[in-house]
Amino acid sequence: xEEENKPASNEVVEDKNDTAPKEKTENEVKEAAEAIxxxxxxxxxxxxxxxxxxxxLKSIKIQNKPEPTPGEGEVLIRVKACGLNxxxxxxxxxxxxxxxxxxxxxxxxxxGEIEAVGEGVPDVQxxxxxxxxxxxxxxxxxxxxxxxxxxxxxxxxxxxDAAAMLxxxxxxxxxxxxxxxxxxxxxxxxxxxxGGVGLAVAQLIKTIPNVTLIGTASKHKHxxxxxxxxxxxxxxxxxxxxxxxxxPSGVDIVLDCLCGEDSKKGYDLLKPMGRYILYGTFQQDGxxxxxxxxxxxxxxxxxxxxxxxxxxxxxxxxERKNIGKITIDPAMEPKPKPVQVESKKRxxxxxxxxxxxxxxxxxxxxxxxxxxxxxxAEAS
Numbered sequence: 001x002e003e004e005n006k007p008a009s010n011e012v013v014e015d016k017n018d019t020a021p022k023e024k025t026e027n028e029v030k031e032a033a034e035a036i037x038x039x040x041x042x043x044x045x046x047x048x049x050x051x052x053x054x055x056x057l058k059s060i061k062i063q064n065k066p067e068p069t070p071g072e073g074e075v076l077i078r079v080k081a082c083g084l085n086x087x088x089x090x091x092x093x094x095x096x097x098x099x100x101x102x103x104x105x106x107x108x109x110x111x112g113e114i115e116a117v118g119e120g121v122p123d124v125q126x127x128x129x130x131x132x133x134x135x136x137x138x139x140x141x142x143x144x145x146x147x148x149x150x151x152x153x154x155x156x157x158x159x160x161d162a163a164a165m166l167x168x169x170x171x172x173x174x175x176x177x178x179x180x181x182x183x184x185x186x187x188x189x190x191x192x193x194x195g196g197v198g199l200a201v202a203q204l205i206k207t208i209p210n211v212t213l214i215g216t217a218s219k220h221k222h223x224x225x226x227x228x229x230x231x232x233x234x235x236x237x238x239x240x241x242x243x244x245x246x247x248p249s250g251v252d253i254v255l256d257c258l259c260g261e262d263s264k265k266g267y268d269l270l271k272p273m274g275r276y277i278l279y280g281t282f283q284q285d286g287x288x289x290x291x292x293x294x295x296x297x298x299x300x301x302x303x304x305x306x307x308x309x310x311x312x313x314x315x316x317x318x319e320r321k322n323i324g325k326i327t328i329d330p331a332m333e334p335k336p337k338p339v340q341v342e343s344k345k346r347x348x349x350x351x352x353x354x355x356x357x358x359x360x361x362x363x364x365x366x367x368x369x370x371x372x373x374x375x376x377a378e379a380s
Contacts, residue, residue: 043067047330048105048140054094057311065105068137068144070118075147077130080159082110082138084326085167085196086280089318091136100136107138107328111153111162121147129153131162141330164325165200171279172200175255176208179277186252187212189243189269191262193229194221196325197279201255202228214246218321240265250274 045064053059070076087108090096111131114124124130124147132138133149153162175197176182182205192198193215202225205211215229216239222232231246233239243251250271256262257280267276313326 046141048137049107050103051092051106052103054092054099054102057092057314059092060106060311060314065140067142070116070121070144072119073121073147074118074144075114075121075124075130075150076116077110077112077132077143077145077150078115079110079138079141079143079330080112081163082107082328082330083163083167084313084317084328085109086317087167089314092314105137105140107134107140107143108136109133109163109166110138110143111159111166114150115142123147124150124152129155129159131166133166139328139330160327160329163327164196168196168200168325169204171197172204175277175279176201176204179279180253180255180275182208182211182253184209184211187214187247187250188253188255189214189216189251189266190255191216191235191258191266193217193232194225195257197257199225199228199325212247214243214251240269243269253277255279 044067046067047062048065050061050063050065051059052061068076085108087096088106091099091106109132112129114126114128114130117124117126130150130152132143132145132151134143134145137143151166153159180188182188188205188211190198190201190213193202194217198215198217202213202215205213206228212230213228214231214233215225216233216235217225218236219234222234226232233242247269251269252271252274254266254270254274254276256266256276256278259278259280263276263278270276313328317326
């Protein structure tokens with residue numbers, strides 16, 4: 001019996017000896033992994049404009065996010081300027097088709113320098129100056145974009161100009177040459193003549209001889225944009241009668257981004273076989289690549305580039321107060337807001353001074369009467 005028990009006890013001892021080295025090895029691996037994590041540098045971050053919820057301007061936040069890296073067929077762009085469009089306003093309000101899952105980085109177009117390239121990118125290289133469309137995420141210090149929507153800039157073009165013209169001129173080019181097919185000696189009516197697309201349309205029409213271009217815009221914009229149009233009519237006025245005076249037989253084309261009651265008015269102003277075109281949405285199309293590239297060599301600069309804090313800029317665009325395109329410069333520092341504490345102290349100080357003055361005025365007559373009583377009668 002003793003001999004049978006010995007092997008059993010030996011087996012137990014051997015099992016303990018076998019497991020001890022394994023446990024030690026696993027602990028060492030875990031400690032080594034933790035040490036590597038501690039030594040690894042923290043992930044690089046970038047500043048970006050994030051939409052946290054659909055609705056008002058307060059849903060737009062400046063946040064830090066990890067820097068993206070390009071994949072196959074993509075490039076990483078260091079953003080120098082980006083554009084603000086009505087599509088961004090619609091995204092903020094949540095009224096676009098298939099809205100993205102929130103939170104999301106905003107922005108659909110930008111211009112900058114290529115900082116890194118992914119695999120299978122033969123056409124561009126690090127350091128190239130480019131403009132690009134994005135499916136969002138352009139309002140950031142860095143953005144990853146497919147090379148299908150990246151376009152090299154001419155040497156003389158600035159990043160602000162490129163960001164100002166990209167989406168607006170692509171829409172305008174499609175309207176003028178593809179959809180409306182505007183030809184010489186025609187008459188065209190366009191609404192929102194002082195906006196980014198309106199001015200882009202006006203500049204492209206300049207390349208077609210003898211086109212009469214009638215625009216409607218707010219009165220305060222007329223002076224700035226008058227050289228781009230044959231005739232300008234104040235928005236809100238009875239432009240139908242004004243247009244009939246300028247074109248008694250009607251207009252060939254109406255370009256309308258207002259819709260509503262203006263649709264019927266525009267339709268009634270058309271000549272027989274005229275064309276009424278309602279626009280305001282945009283979809284990326286790889287087939288337009290050649291045309292987009294051509295725009296950089298044929299288009300003039302937009303009239304005015306405005307730079308605001310983003311919520312203010314979006315409000316200006318939504319209320320149609322802008323002239324031309326609004327662009328965003330990521331390198332610009334926001335204007336400091338006035339310190340309310342100091343202004344409050346000043347107000348309190350002014351109130352205190354006023355109270356003391358009022359008190360002094362009330363006490364002066366009393367003191368004078370007392371002095372008169374103490375004065376001898378013969379002195380009077």
